[in-house]
Amino acid sequence: MSRVLVPRGVLAAEWIKLRTLRSTYFTVLVSAVAALGLGAFDLGNLVADRDAMSAERRAAFDPVRFGFSGGYYVVVLAVGTLGVSTASSEYGSGLIRTTFTAVPRRRRVFAAKVVVVGGATLVLGEVIAFATFFLGQAILADEHLEVGLGAPHVLRAVLATGAFVMVFALIGLALGVIVRHTAGAIAALFGLFFVAPMVTGAAGDRLRNGTLQQAFQALSSTTGADAAGRPSTVTAVVVCLLWVGVALAVAAWVIERRDV
Amino acid sequence: MIEVRGLTKRYGARVAVDDVTFTVEPGRVTGFLGPNGSGKSTTMRMILGLVAPTAGHALVDGRPHRAFDRPLRRVGALLDADAVPAGRSAYHHLASIAASNDIARGRVDEVLDVVGLRAAARRRAGGFSLGMRQRLGIAVALLGDPPVLLLDEPVNGLDPDGVRWIRTLLRKSAAEGRTVFVAGHLMSEMALTADHVIVLSRGRVIVDTTIAEFVRGGARGDVLVRSPYGPRLSALLTARGATVTVEPDGALAVEGLAYSRIGELAAGEGLVIHELVARQGSLEEAYLRITEPEAVHRAADGVPDGAGA
Incomplete structure (x- = not known):
């Protein structure tokens, strides 16, 4: 099957492209610094101000989710941008013609990009998620607030947080193919993440729970569907799969049809 | 292929x-x-x-x-x-x-x-x-x-x-x-x-x-003739089937007759010639001649060059 859908050579070509792009390393650096740095900063502040915390806040405190807040948005956006540019930069420079002249079955190119970008960002996302988790728990250990990976929902939350990075990168890749302009595709991607929850929020929780941001928040917390009206884990997974599936399907459809 | x-x-x-x-x-x-x-x-x-x-x-x-x-x-x-x-x-x-x-x-x-x-x-x-x-x-x-x-x-x-x-x-x-x-x-x-x-x-x-x-x-060749008897020479050559154009400096550009024939005709009438040059049209000229009217037309249409190319 891999022979038919993605020949190894095409896969190798996309892998060379990804690992020889400077923005790839920049993304890795920004992601690691943001996730670990901001995560440690937030948790450090929390530990320092612990005595000032109200009883309700203390009850609702999620020791896993808390470390994934601020810095992780930077990770998701940096990696999403990387996903976009792996496709849009080729359209912008005209290199897409060289690529399609070498591999006229364009879906093979697209499939190879999906495998390479998806695989690389999954590894990156998981490494950063676990590193952030362990760093955060080490900080919380001072106040004996830490949890282990074996506690309920913790492993799921960490794994899903890492995997969401891949989800976002793949949606970015698909948007890069569909929009073909880096700036436009990034705007669409950020809009999907930040604006969609606000717009749909007005229409009620059910619709809002279909957005990526809500799914991400649900998946990265250990409390699951809570009072804040978050979607359940299953719903969040389905929402992610639907967004990725639709984005990839549309991209695979247009990539064959358009002149370059 | x-x-x-x-x-x-x-x-x-x-x-x-x-x-x-x-x-x-x-x-x-x-x-x-x-x-x-x-x-x-x-x-x-x-x-x-x-x-x-x-x-x-x-x-x-x-x-x-x-x-x-x-x-x-x-x-x-x-x-x-x-x-x-x-x-x-x-x-x-x-x-x-x-x-x-x-x-x-x-x-x-x-x-x-x-x-x-x-x-x-x-x-x-x-x-x-x-x-x-x-x-x-x-x-x-x-x-x-x-x-x-x-x-x-x-x-x-x-x-x-x-x-x-x-x-x-x-x-x-x-x-x-x-x-x-x-x-x-x-x-x-x-x-x-x-x-x-x-x-x-x-x-x-x-x-x-x-x-x-x-x-x-495609390439046009002509003969450049300079003579103090321009108008008479022009009439003579035109009568023999040539196409004669007067260039800005008074020289004659003759098409349709070989330079040797032009020399013989002028000598027969006793017309002095100062210069007689056979000009070989270049490929560039030939190419421009067939494509230029199109290019001019294109510019007049306002169609941008390279659009959709």
Whole structure:
């Protein structure tokens, strides 16, 4: 099957492209610094101000989710941008013609990009998620607030947080193919993440729970569907799969049809 | 061999390529000429399956480009020298393209040597001059050692050394039996490189012939005559069937009579001649003569050059 859908050579070509792009390393650096740095900063502040915390806040405190807040948005956006540019930069420079002249079955190119970008960002996302988790728990250990990976929902939350990075990168890749302009595709991607929850929020929780941001928040917390009206884990997974599936399907459809 | 049959591309109401049919034979260099915006690039992109034709088809060695599993071994193409990865080195650019067609990594070093980029191979291609980008683009075309080469404006931005180098490369490739199809808009350059020429104007083939035939049929020759008896000489030559035009400085440009015959006629009437020069029309003139009215028309239409190309 891999022979038919993605020949190894095409896969190798996309892998060379990804690992020889400077923005790839920049993304890795920004992601690691943001996730670990901001995560440690937030948790450090929390530990320092612990005595000032109200009883309700203390009850609702999620020791896993808390470390994934601020810095992780930077990770998701940096990696999403990387996903976009792996496709849009080729359209912008005209290199897409060289690529399609070498591999006229364009879906093979697209499939190879999906495998390479998806695989690389999954590894990156998981490494950063676990590193952030362990760093955060080490900080919380001072106040004996830490949890282990074996506690309920913790492993799921960490794994899903890492995997969401891949989800976002793949949606970015698909948007890069569909929009073909880096700036436009990034705007669409950020809009999907930040604006969609606000717009749909007005229409009620059910619709809002279909957005990526809500799914991400649900998946990265250990409390699951809570009072804040978050979607359940299953719903969040389905929402992610639907967004990725639709984005990839549309991209695979247009990539064959358009002149370059 | 490249076979183009009835190829047509419409963008809305505008016809970029209009029912184009021609064959590019192996073993010779075929020049593909036309003003900017005449449809050359669109035609080449249709041959490579990048642009879907509205009608007609193009075959490379009997098959559509899309049918090739590893097309770089069948067709090498340079479409746009500016298409380089800004942040990637020339070496990694070539390595990724080679990998996609299962071409051995050693071939990358070979083509870098052929195009003279070995020393710059590890530098970011974004910092390359236009001449170096052209060489990199040609390296891509040569990667698969293909029997068919398709190059769009390969001499753009090259210095005189580079121009001579590409000319030699094209001639050698043709001598090896390859099909060499080169688009350009400089007739003078084509005259030195090509054996055969196809001229496109406003999306249609207006010339498809050998270079020799093109020079013979298209280039105008005339005779420049200077004489103190201009009006009398003019009347005499016109009476013998020549077409005479008076140039701004009073000299006569005579068409339709050989310079020897003009001398004899003038001597017979005792008319003094100060200068008698046979002027050979250049290929450039011939080319401009057939394409210029179109270019003027195009400008008047307000159609931007290169639109949709």
